[in-house]
Amino acid sequence: MKVLMTGNEAIARGAYEYGVGVAAAYPGTPSTEILENIATYKEIPCQWSPNEKVALEVGIGAAIAGARTIVTMKHVGVNVAADPLLTVAYTGVRGGLVLVSADDPGMHSSQNEQDNRFYGPFAKIPVLEPSDSQEAKEMVGLALEMSETFDTPVILRITTRIAHSRSLVTLNEPVERTAKPYSKDAKKYVMIPAYGRARRLFIEERDQKLGAFSETCPVNRIEAGSEPNGVGILTSGIAYSYVKEAFPQAPVLRVGLTHPIPKQLITDWAQGFNHVIVVEELEPYLENQLRAMGLPVLGKPFFPPFGELSVQSVQAGVQAALASRGVAIAIPETNVPAPFTAPMRPPVLCPGCPHRGVFYVLKQLKAVVSGDIGCYTLGTMAPLDGIDTCICMGASISGALGMEKAHPEMANRIVAVIGDSTFLHSGVTGLMDIVYNGGTSTVMILDNSITAMTGHQHHPGTGQTLMGDPAPMVDYEALVRALGVKRVVEVDPLDIKQVKAVLKEEMAVREPSVIIARRPCALRVKNDRPLIVENCKGCRACIGVGCPALSMDPATRKAVVDATLCTGCGVCARVCMFDCFRPGGE
Amino acid sequence: MSETKNILLVGVGGQGTILASKILAHVALGQGWDVKMSEIHGMAQRGGSVVTQVRIGTKVYSPIIEPGEADVLVAFEQLEAYRWIHTLRPDGTVIINDQKIAPLPVVAGAATYPETILDDIRAKVATAIVVPALSLATEAGNSKATNVVLMGVLASVMPDVPAESWQEALEANVPVRFLEVNRKAFAAGFACER
Numbered sequence: 001m002k003v004l005m006t007g008n009e010a011i012a013r014g015a016y017e018y019g020v021g022v023a024a025a026y027p028g029t030p031s032t033e034i035l036e037n038i039a040t041y042k043e044i045p046c047q048w049s050p051n052e053k054v055a056l057e058v059g060i061g062a063a064i065a066g067a068r069t070i071v072t073m074k075h076v077g078v079n080v081a082a083d084p085l086l087t088v089a090y091t092g093v094r095g096g097l098v099l100v101s102a103d104d105p106g107m108h109s110s111q112n113e114q115d116n117r118f119y120g121p122f123a124k125i126p127v128l129e130p131s132d133s134q135e136a137k138e139m140v141g142l143a144l145e146m147s148e149t150f151d152t153p154v155i156l157r158i159t160t161r162i163a164h165s166r167s168l169v170t171l172n173e174p175v176e177r178t179a180k181p182y183s184k185d186a187k188k189y190v191m192i193p194a195y196g197r198a199r200r201l202f203i204e205e206r207d208q209k210l211g212a213f214s215e216t217c218p219v220n221r222i223e224a225g226s227e228p229n230g231v232g233i234l235t236s237g238i239a240y241s242y243v244k245e246a247f248p249q250a251p252v253l254r255v256g257l258t259h260p261i262p263k264q265l266i267t268d269w270a271q272g273f274n275h276v277i278v279v280e281e282l283e284p285y286l287e288n289q290l291r292a293m294g295l296p297v298l299g300k301p302f303f304p305p306f307g308e309l310s311v312q313s314v315q316a317g318v319q320a321a322l323a324s325r326g327v328a329i330a331i332p333e334t335n336v337p338a339p340f341t342a343p344m345r346p347p348v349l350c351p352g353c354p355h356r357g358v359f360y361v362l363k364q365l366k367a368v369v370s371g372d373i374g375c376y377t378l379g380t381m382a383p384l385d386g387i388d389t390c391i392c393m394g395a396s397i398s399g400a401l402g403m404e405k406a407h408p409e410m411a412n413r414i415v416a417v418i419g420d421s422t423f424l425h426s427g428v429t430g431l432m433d434i435v436y437n438g439g440t441s442t443v444m445i446l447d448n449s450i451t452a453m454t455g456h457q458h459h460p461g462t463g464q465t466l467m468g469d470p471a472p473m474v475d476y477e478a479l480v481r482a483l484g485v486k487r488v489v490e491v492d493p494l495d496i497k498q499v500k501a502v503l504k505e506e507m508a509v510r511e512p513s514v515i516i517a518r519r520p521c522a523l524r525v526k527n528d529r530p531l532i533v534e535n536c537k538g539c540r541a542c543i544g545v546g547c548p549a550l551s552m553d554p555a556t557r558k559a560v561v562d563a564t565l566c567t568g569c570g571v572c573a574r575v576c577m578f579d580c581f582r583p584g585g586e
Numbered sequence: 587m588s589e590t591k592n593i594l595l596v597g598v599g600g601q602g603t604i605l606a607s608k609i610l611a612h613v614a615l616g617q618g619w620d621v622k623m624s625e626i627h628g629m630a631q632r633g634g635s636v637v638t639q640v641r642i643g644t645k646v647y648s649p650i651i652e653p654g655e656a657d658v659l660v661a662f663e664q665l666e667a668y669r670w671i672h673t674l675r676p677d678g679t680v681i682i683n684d685q686k687i688a689p690l691p692v693v694a695g696a697a698t699y700p701e702t703i704l705d706d707i708r709a710k711v712a713t714a715i716v717v718p719a720l721s722l723a724t725e726a727g728n729s730k731a732t733n734v735v736l737m738g739v740l741a742s743v744m745p746d747v748p749a750e751s752w753q754e755a756l757e758a759n760v761p762v763r764f765l766e767v768n769r770k771a772f773a774a775g776f777a778c779e780r
């Protein structure tokens with residue numbers, strides 16, 4: 001049977017079909033739906049871990065114990081998990097271990113666009129790159145087999161366009177799901193230097209074997225074709241689909257195992273052409289390896305090293321590359337009409353979002369806000385303008401300490417804001433550091449009791465697991481008190497008067513304090529009664545809270561509430577200078 | 587089907603573009619065609635621009651529609667039609683829901699919602715079909731069926747596809763209790779004046 005699946009659904013299906021016995025992840029676009037889909041196959045134990053490092057370590061334990069295991073994360077998550085990754089590369093595994101890295105060229109929903117293929121040569125482990133959903137599924141099987149055969153973790157590297165594009169997938173019956181028996185093997189799994197050195201030698205042998213395997217691995221595929229100028233195109237991942245669309249007749253070498261690459265196969269293939277062009281998204285990762293092999297390939301100067309490729313940029317790049325060798329080719333003319341200039345439609349905090357009022361107050365108090373990653377990062381957008389920095393998950397709290405050390409006189413203005421999921425991901429150690437190293441910054445935990453940004457995943461503070469079972473909930477107050485924070489206050493973020501009073505007091509105090517702003521995500525509670533406006537004087541104060549349900553009627557210059565969007569949260573009512581908002585009818 | 591057909595659906599988060607694209611894909615698969623689709627939803631759960639691309643053909647490689655290559659642009663909102671109209675081929679068709687949803691910069695007074703969207707678009711493209719999809723959906727019994735009204739309009743410009751295929755696709759993608767409303771919404775879109 002063939003069905004239309006996203007790459008993420010296909011990878012989940014692969015986990016099901018190829019006998020995966022344990023799955024773990026921390027959510028992150030564009031990887032999140034993999035685990036959500038694995039959770040629909042009830043026979044696979046799967047879980048959200050508090051962060052990517054923990055998820056990978058859970059996976060490593062499972063694989064060492066003997067289960068086929070999959071761990072998934074977004075590209076920057078691999079940085080968090082890099083420590084265990086670079087050493088499980090030494091120990092190898094018993095059951096197959098696949099790490100899915102979902103990269104985000106074009107930064108559709110990420111803070112950077114690093115090219116994670118480099119983790120392959122860095123950790124000396126194989127990297128597989130599918131070009132569509134069918135391959136994404138099959139490569140889960142190949143990765144598990146390679147992992148077990150060569151005793152190595154394997155990276156399955158996808159990008160947003162693979163993760164979130166749908167194409168046809170053939171479904172097969174699952175193989176039997178059994179874990180291999182466990183037995184102790186300290187020399188292999190205890191990485192003290194003496195044992196580590198032995199494994200280091202093993203890695204070199206393994207690399208050789210993988211290199212030989214790559215030469216005949218069917219995912220490195222030569223597609224014959226004809227092109228009058230003797231051009232051959234080497235490509236990988238989603239770029240392959242653009243190449244096929246742009247130059248359907250051209251000879252292609254599609255590299256599917258992008259570490260280690262099949263050097264002999266490539267060298268022999270390249271012999272047949274006057275011009276070999278490398279078409280790859282992001283860094284010149286393959287290109288640089290081919291150059292190091294002495295192949296005079298054409299590549300990056302002619303294709304952008306950032307953002308996503310497209311059929312048109314591939315056509316233009318190939319044309320420019322060949323022109324540099326004095327070869328002229330015709331490409332379809334693209335007479336794209338100039339776009340109209342339309343006002344942007346940036347993503348916004350939802351109507352009723354409990355984060356909104358907090359940023360409104362922080363702006364009023366002229367706080368220096370050390371920000372973090374989550375829905376609340378949208379508090380940086382106008383009119384709230386409420387965030388000074390955002391680097392990576394967890395950096396708000398530790399960053400606030402650094403700011404305070406650099407500018408002690410600023411200490412009473414510095415506030416770190418962090419979401420509940422992000423606090424548990426990597427905020428706790430930063431707070432420990434504030435207490436330990438004499439910081440006085442105020443930390444606000446914006447507890448909407450869910451990982452909202454990535455689509456509402458549970459975490460250790462929500463009381464439920466990925467498999468739907470009830471779970472104990474982290475007690476934030478007890479946790480931060482245990483770290484040594486003496487001042488802990490809980491506020492209702494919709495009550496902006498209270499938020500303001502508490503923030504003022506805690507910012508002024510010369511010791512660490514934590515404010516827990518608690519209110520569930522507005523998308524997870526039933527719509528309350530929308531507000532109505534009476535006798536609006538047109539003061540526009542409510543517009544300053546930046547709510548999509550509120551606008552000024554251009555004709556009457558009065559505020560209007562969109563009753564289909566308004567949740568009745570009342571933040572606007574609290575800032576209105578003339579008290580014009582009332583609860584509406586049903 | 588010899589040539590690949592490119593259909594771009596654009597709207598605002600929460601308007602149901604993805605369900606619409608699933609219905610469309612179902613129809614295409616039913617005809618035995620190859621399909622590739624790509625979805626990009628902005629950062630927030632709601633309120634950002636959303637774009638879904640559907641490519642249908644004998645063999646489709648790329649999931650992406652290039653600028654100037656869309657055969658049909660289905661815009662769920664006026665400003666989004668304006669933003670994406672350059673993706674349409676010169677001989678393409680645009681279907682526009684006449685609904686307006688002001689983005690935050692407009693609400694906050696930092697930008698203005700263009701006044702002349704429909705005229706500007708009509709001056710630029712071969713075929714522009716403007717429909718009051720929201721009111722048609724409301725008349726059919728549920729404003730949330732706006733997306734299905736627009737699928738009805740789309741069906742009317744894809745005459746090669748038999749009507750039963752659309753009905754099957756509705757049945758497969760819409761929960762049973764909403765099926766009747768959605769059938770009505772689809773019919774209203776299919777038959778509406780333009």
Ligand SMILES: Cc1ncc(C[n+]2csc(CCOP(=O)(O)OP(=O)(O)O)c2C)c(N)n1
Nearest residue numbers: 028373374375376419420421422451452453
């Ligand atoms: C290392 C890393 N992993 C995952 C992500 C993706 N991501 C961005 S924000 C976020 C969590 C947001 O949840 P929370 O802190 O509870 O804030 P909310 O969105 O609910 O306001 C995640 C998982 C990331 N940016 N970096």
